[in-house]
Amino acid sequence: MQQLLTTEQMRAADQHTIRREQITENDLIDRAAGAFVSLFAVEYPDRNLAIDIYCGPGNNGADGLVIAGLLQQMDYQRLIIHLCDFDGKAQPAFLVKLEWVRKKKLTIRSLGVVSDFEAFPNGIIIEALFGSGLNKPLAREWAELIALINQSGAHIVSVDIPAGLPSEGVINPDWPVVEAELVISFQRPKINFFFPESATAINGFIIADIELDEGFIQQQDGVFHLVTENDIKQIIKPRKRFSHKGTYGHALVIAGHEDTMGAALLASSACLYAGAGLTTAAIPSSGLTALNTALPEVMYVPSLRLSDKASLQSYSAIGAGPGLGKSTETLNKVSLLLDAGKPLLLDADALNCLAQEKTLLEQIPAGTILTPHMKEFDNLFGKHESWWERIETARDWTKRKQFVIVLKNQYTFTINEQGKVFINPTGNPAMAQGGMGDVLSGIILALLAQGYHPAQAAITGCYIHGKSADKLARCQATIRASELAAGIPQILYELTK
Numbered sequence: 001m002q003q004l005l006t007t008e009q010m011r012a013a014d015q016h017t018i019r020r021e022q023i024t025e026n027d028l029i030d031r032a033a034g035a036f037v038s039l040f041a042v043e044y045p046d047r048n049l050a051i052d053i054y055c056g057p058g059n060n061g062a063d064g065l066v067i068a069g070l071l072q073q074m075d076y077q078r079l080i081i082h083l084c085d086f087d088g089k090a091q092p093a094f095l096v097k098l099e100w101v102r103k104k105k106l107t108i109r110s111l112g113v114v115s116d117f118e119a120f121p122n123g124i125i126i127e128a129l130f131g132s133g134l135n136k137p138l139a140r141e142w143a144e145l146i147a148l149i150n151q152s153g154a155h156i157v158s159v160d161i162p163a164g165l166p167s168e169g170v171i172n173p174d175w176p177v178v179e180a181e182l183v184i185s186f187q188r189p190k191i192n193f194f195f196p197e198s199a200t201a202i203n204g205f206i207i208a209d210i211e212l213d214e215g216f217i218q219q220q221d222g223v224f225h226l227v228t229e230n231d232i233k234q235i236i237k238p239r240k241r242f243s244h245k246g247t248y249g250h251a252l253v254i255a256g257h258e259d260t261m262g263a264a265l266l267a268s269s270a271c272l273y274a275g276a277g278l279t280t281a282a283i284p285s286s287g288l289t290a291l292n293t294a295l296p297e298v299m300y301v302p303s304l305r306l307s308d309k310a311s312l313q314s315y316s317a318i319g320a321g322p323g324l325g326k327s328t329e330t331l332n333k334v335s336l337l338l339d340a341g342k343p344l345l346l347d348a349d350a351l352n353c354l355a356q357e358k359t360l361l362e363q364i365p366a367g368t369i370l371t372p373h374m375k376e377f378d379n380l381f382g383k384h385e386s387w388w389e390r391i392e393t394a395r396d397w398t399k400r401k402q403f404v405i406v407l408k409n410q411y412t413f414t415i416n417e418q419g420k421v422f423i424n425p426t427g428n429p430a431m432a433q434g435g436m437g438d439v440l441s442g443i444i445l446a447l448l449a450q451g452y453h454p455a456q457a458a459i460t461g462c463y464i465h466g467k468s469a470d471k472l473a474r475c476q477a478t479i480r481a482s483e484l485a486a487g488i489p490q491i492l493y494e495l496t497k
């Protein structure tokens with residue numbers, strides 16, 4: 001997993017690198033600017049582009065000054081530096097770099113008042129006003145400058161982080177923030193890049209390696225981790241040579257209602273494709289023909305037969321919720337499952353029923369996986385004004401009750417029993433269609449049935465789900481949930497070969 005760092009941890013990584021390599025802060029700024037321009041030149045190769053570089057008073061502004069000097073060395077012809085310091089707070093590193101850049105034949109303007117703002121509409125603005133050092137909401141002049149930058153029509157490229165966006169913590173949508181087409185960020189994406197409220201500020205980001213000590217970074221006791229393909233390859237076990245259906249567990253899918261049978265079929269099919277040795281579906285009998293036709297490999301059990309703990313004992317793992325309906329019957333079934341003593345996944349209507357009977361939340365056994373989307377989460381655990389607060393609540397619950405929450409979103413967050421947050425990097429907007437959640441439940445259930453640890457099943461399931469969609473999105477604009485499910489075996493093959 002890639003550790004994501006808070007601003008404080010990133011500063012510690014800077015200091016550690018400075019000590020270890022016996023360099024100065026100014027050297028690190030040069031290195032950061034060099035890494036920035038290497039990526040910038042790939043994205044914007046035209047040397048005749050008009051480039052306005054807006055520099056603030058801190059190290060982010062110092063980066064901007066060195067970036068300007070380096071772009072000049074790379075033959076970018078039309079560069080203008082704008083110095084912005086409404087509060088007279090220029091920092092030492094900024095002053096050192098200003099002295100350096102003044103020796104070059106570059107146009108440098110001081111932006112005394114916001115009305116002096118200028119930029120070429122089709123040019124580029126490199127925004128280096130504030131980076132990770134932002135420590136309070138921006139005052140009026142800064143807000144006005146940011147509004148002008150946003151309205152300029154230029155392509156905005158932010159250095160490290162768009163000015164106004166905090167690196168971590170609550171993002172207030174009312175705060176002024178630069179709306180960057182691209183952010184070139186140093187060493188690691190900032191934690192808030194993965195929160196939906198950053199969508200206004202960030203259209204896309206890439207990471208510039210500034211060679212901070214990776215060993216030190218990975219040793220930090222962080223909460224947020226970005227999942228990588230390598231992590232998943234280490235979790236997934238290839239199928240064994242001498243194995244049979246009994247080796248890979250028996251999954252029970254409790255899902256579907258008269259008019260939402262598709263949810264049950266999607267969850268069951270994903271469970272099959274993700275490799276459960278046996279899959280049984282407990283669905284209303286009206287769905288039996290559809291089940292036998294669409295998924296002949298899946299067995300059927302009448303829901304009524306699952307009436308006590310003993311009736312659940314032959315299953316390795318149980319998943320409940322997709323399309324079940326919010327009835328008393330569902331609530332009773334969920335109560336029974338909480339006491340079944342089996343690896344358990346609760347989704348959709350199983351969660352909606354828990355939300356109606358909140359006392360049951362306390363009875364959720366350790367190791368259970370809950371897979372809510374934002375609305376289901378808030379129904380369960382209370383309304384939240386921001387995603388940051390939502391994650392805090394999820395961490396409190398998982399630590400206290402030892403369950404796992406998969407909070408579904410563009411970047412799905414899996415929160416484990418220790419309150420650690422694992423951010424899934426796969427997936428794309430082509431997936432924004434009904435049925436995707438049912439498929440995700442089916443994949444995670446299959447992994448649970450095969451004996452994976454709950455948090456690992458959740459993290460791996462999310463990765464496979466998004467990866468299958470990413471593969472389809474290479475040549476199609478929208479994806480059906482059933483197509484995504486059918487693509488799972490190939491993803492599993494690629495991840496285990």
Ligand SMILES: NC(=O)C1=CN([C@@H]2O[C@H](COP(=O)(O)OP(=O)(O)OC[C@H]3O[C@@H](n4cnc5c(N)ncnc54)[C@H](O)[C@@H]3O)[C@@H](O)[C@H]2O)[C@H](O)CC1
Pocket residue numbers: 010011014028029032056057058059060061063087089090091129130131132133134135136137138139142159160161186187212
């Ligand atoms: N390891 C790395 O990531 C490296 C990052 N670098 C760059 O350094 C900045 C962070 O620099 P820092 O000086 O700490 O902060 P800023 O430049 O963002 O701003 C500090 C400056 O601004 C004042 N300030 C803060 N908030 C406000 C506010 N709301 N209104 C007005 N003024 C404010 C504060 O008092 C300071 O004076 C990081 O983002 C990277 O770009 C290094 O170059 C290399 C290593």
